[in-house]
Amino acid sequence: MLLISKAFCYKIYTYLHKINTIGSDNELTQNLLEVSNLKTVFPTDGGIVHAVNDVSFSIQRGKTVGIVGESGCGKSVTGLSLLQLVPTPGRIAAGAIMFYREETDEPLDIAQASPRSELMRKIRGNEIAIIFQEPMTSLNPVYTVGDQIAEAIVLHQEGKRSLLDRIVMQKTPKWARERAIEMLSRVGIPAPEQRVDEYPHQLSGGMRQRVMIAMALCCAPTLLIADEPTTALDVTIQAQVLTLMQDLQTEFGMAIMLITHDLGIIADMADEVVVMYAGRVVETGTVDDIFYNPLHPYTRGLLNSIPNLKGSQDITLPSISGTVPHPLALPIGCSFQPRCAEQMSVCEQMPELNIIDDTQNMQTENGCHAVRCWLCEEKTDAEIA
C-alpha cells in the first residue's frame, strides 16, 4: 500500500513538475495554482461523503481550465475548496493547493490556511474571485447594483478611501461609483449611468450575470472561478457572456477555472480540461487530447452520448448505461466500473491517474494527458520502467 502511494506521489510530482517546467521562461505558461491530492469531505448521517477525492490538476497563468462532469461529481466543491469556502460540515481533509501569488516567490498552501483568516479574506475577491450559476442568490436585492459593485471596490481598496469620504461617511464614495459605472460599461451593459442605480430584480438574467462578472473583476483577480456561469441563460445570452469572459481574459490576463457540464462550452473556452467522475479526476489533458484522443471510457461515453448539431442523425444515440453512483455507496475499485463496457476483473481495484505520452500531447506545448483507467495502466508502467 505504502509502495503504491509512494509511486503515485512520484507520478503526481512529475506530472505537476512537467507542467511547471515546460516553457518556464515564458511568464504566461507558468502555473498559478497547483492542486495535488485534494480531499474534501462532508460528514453526514449516513457516513462520510468524499465529495472531492484525491484530485490533482494545475492552472496556468492566463489560461482556462475547464472542469466537466455530471451532477454531484464534485465540481463545485472543488471550486469552493480553492477559496476555503466549503460549507460546514464539509472540510478539506488532505492535499495541497499551492497558490503562486504575484508579490511572493514562495507559493502559499491554501489548503492549510484558515477559512476565516485575514489572509484568505485578502485572497478572496482580490486575487481569486468566484461567480455562480444564479446571480440572484449572490446579489443583495435591497441594494442597487452600483452600490454593490462600489462596495466590492471599496472593500478591497480600503486604503484608498479618502479622509473626506470617511468624515462624510458616504456609503458610496464618488470615485467608487464612477469606477462601478466604468465596470458596467466594460461588461457591455447599455446605459450604465442609468443601470447603476437599478436593483437586481430590474435586470434580466444575462445582465445580472454581467454585474456579477463586473464585481468579480473590479479588483483584477489573477484567477476567476466561474461555476456554471451561463447554465441559467439562453443560448444567445450565453454566447454574449462567454465572449465577454474571453475578451476580459485577453485584456486582464487572468486565469479562468470554468466549471460546466456542457462539453460545447468546454470546447469553446478551455485550454486544459479536467474530467471528473464521482469525486475523482478520471482524465485530464489539453482540450484537443480530451476531444480527439479521449482514453477513459467515461470521457468517450460522454462525448458519444451528446447529440450533435452537425453530422449524422442516427436513431439511437450511444448512451452510457446505468446512473451515477450514490456518494455513500460507491462501487469498489474504479467508480465507473459498473457502467463501463470495458470492465475487467482488475477494475475492482482503484486505478491510478497515469500520465500518457501520446502524440497528440507532444504537439502541444503544455499540459499533459493523464488517465485513471486500467486500460491505460500497462502501457505507462512499461514506459516508466
Add this chain to the structure above:
Amino acid sequence: MPKLLEVKDLRKYFPIRQGILRRTIGHVKAVDGLSFDVERGETLGLVGESGCGKTTASRCLLRLITPTSGNFTFGDEQINLAKLTNKQMRPFRRRIQMIFQDPQSSLNPRMTVANIVGEPLRVNRTVQKNELQDRIVELLESVGLKSQDMRRYPHAFSGGQRQRIGIARALALNPELIVADEPVSALDVSVQAQILNLLAELREKFQLSYIFIAHDLSVVRHISDRVAVMYLGKIVEISDSETLYQSPKHPYTEALISAVPLPDPKEQRKRELIRLEGDVPDPSQPPTGCYFHPRCRYATDICKEETPELREITTGVKVACHLSETLELQGV
C-alpha cells in the same frame, strides 16, 4: 388523410392587472398567432428562448388553459378542441398526454410508482381490476423499469428513472400525441441519451406523435422530423430539421444555431460567430414591425414598420421575414 393536429392562429394573452380595482393595463402576448400542424407518427420540435411561449402553447393544446383565440383540430374526427367545454374535452384528454421537465415535482411523493402509473387507468376505468397489475408491469417494462420498482416511492429513484416513471404514466392510456416540455433538460448528459433513445423507441412501438419542446438545439435536431423556431410568441421559421439546420432562412434561426458551441474545439475555432446584441424584448411591449428587428443585423426600414407573415418560400419551408428570399444565411 387529415393531419393529427392542425393549429390555426392560436393566441393566448395574459392580462396584466394593477391597482386595487385590478384593472387590466395591458397584455402579455405569450402566444401570438401560432399556426402549424403535426402528422401522424411525426415529431415536431419547438425551440426558442426562455419566455417565448413554448410552455403556454403546449398548455393551450392540452386545454389546461383556454386559448384567447384561434382553433386547433385533432384526430380523424377533426374536432376543434379550442372551443370545447371541460366536459366535452374529457374523451380527448386521454389521447393527448404530457411529459414535464421536472419529474421531481410532477410525481406525487406520497404515492408508490404503481399508484402513479396506475392512476390514469383507474380514473378512466380502461382496464379490469384484475388486469391492472399486469398493465402496470407492462408499462414499467416498456420504459425500462422493473416490476419490483412498483412498490417504491419516487424519492428512491434517480432523475432519469423518475422521468421514466413520468413517461410510463403518460403512456398508460395509449395516447396518440405526447407533448414533451423540456423532458431531458434537467438530466445529466449520459442519462439524457438514454431517455432520448427511449422516446424514439416508444415512438416506433406505439406509433406516437410528439411535440418536443426544448431549448437545446442539438437535442431537438436529433429527435425531430420538423422544427419550429419561436420568438416572442410567434413562429419565425418552420421546416424539416435537416433544412432548418443546414440552411436557415430566418436571421434569428441563424443566430441561434451560431450561438450553440460545438463540442469540437477545432471546428469551434474556425466558426464565424454571429453575436446577437441585447435581450429578448418584454412580451407585453413587443417591438413594432418584425419583433426581431431591434436585434437583427439585416433589418431594413420595412422591418421596423411591417410585421412579416409566416409564408411558404419553398415546399415545406415557412419563414416570417421580409428578406428571406435575398439573404444568404449560414447554417451549422
